[in-house]
Amino acid sequence: MGNFSYVKDNRLLPNGFDKQAAPNDVKVAGEAVTDANFIGGSDEISYSLTGLTGTGYSVTVEMVYQTLAYGFAQDLFKDSSKEVTDFKRMYNASNAKVTIMTSTTFTP
DSSP: OOOOOOOOOOOOOOOTTTTTTGGGGGOOOOOGGTTTOOOOTTTOOOOOOOOOSSSSOOEEEEEEESSSSSHHHHHHTHHHSSHHHHHHHHHHHOOOOOEEEEEEEEEE
């Protein structure tokens, strides 16, 4: 697998969501605030691939739905209570942590 980096994390906003009028407890933050095409119900993204050498690359991009953010789960799992320990065991045993909503593959 080649080198890659994580560029942007956007949760898709619900249809009709007005990010400029949202209350503080659900407001959009970071670069998404000024991203003109990050609007209720959609977003446009782009990828830039650099530093590739050779030929024969195939790139697959996926839009993934994740019910529980990885960072949130890792923070939660620092708690050693029985409930969290039980949940962590079920979470780790599950193969349903993410659902691929759509994907595309292309050859640059």
